[in-house]
Amino acid sequence: MTGKSLQIGLGDFDARLRIYVANPPPIPEIIALHTIQPLVAGQVQAIGQQCGNGWRKVFNVYSKLVFALPPTFPIVRDEYHRWQDWRDNCLLQSGSCCALLFSPPDLTRLTDNEGRPVIHIIAGRQHARALIDDNQLHSQLVWLNGELALDAAQHLLVCPYLDYRQLNNEKIAKVSALLTPLLS
Template sequence: MNKNKQIIGFDGAKTCFYLPTPPILPDNWSHTAPNAVQHFIEANGNHWRKILTIMAKLSVTDKNWKYYRDHLLLKQDECISINGNKLNPNASLHIICGQQSALKLSLNSELFKPIALNSNYVSKHTHQEIYLCPYLDYRQFPNLQINILRAALNLPPLN
């Protein structure tokens, strides 16, 4: 099992999610393989299923996030940067997940403003498409906050 991969998915993806802790990837695992997400979840358990679910909810343009999750990394629209210390230069949208990831990227917190009055947990960079959000866990980042970020991304609510 490989724990050293820095980018998971297509590194030229337009959206990059930044997470602090690497998953376990089965040897010879590829995001382009059939059932890649299923094998990813089998190797890493429910915690990573939840992470991929929230990623899908933040990415899907319609409401079918379950289907989107199961094909998430195959679509090549999103990638995950693990423990990155710089922004992915290929991505146009950056979603920084959790304080640990933000600290690792050395982002200037003064350049981020809350995206909604009722959201102290999600903020946007004043000049770039960089969003700070809680770690991708339902206790920290429930559906209400997901929909607030979806609205900022010009996506319809999931409910």
């Protein structure tokens, strides 16, 4: 976006990793959000149970991606050695440094309140193209292949949707490698 935009979604308001998806979980309280709402322990599991396997996959892949990032990304690795434990106890909570957003990216936000880089990821090529077509994304994306695009100046990456089949472990490693230089 060229101007300040309202961010809507789940997670840490000052998130350093912001993943944008086209639609929120089909829960009235989440659909009605007008800001970023942190989750509390147990809510990731509750949303997965209420909304089905697709949302469980989103949370699992998000957590696996965070765990694939370099140790400079602050995810309390000393306390959580497995992505599953981190997902269940930290993902999208206040202080997690992560957000799952349902609004267009605010690319004016390149650093957090402490001056550390903020990374923006659009999950899904179709979602990115819809944002461009709707004039909600102004970026100089360079398509690296049919699934990945990067605008390093805006800390923006387009990757496959957060699903095991689309963003498997090999692709998660590739995404992590692309993000690593942006995190420093």
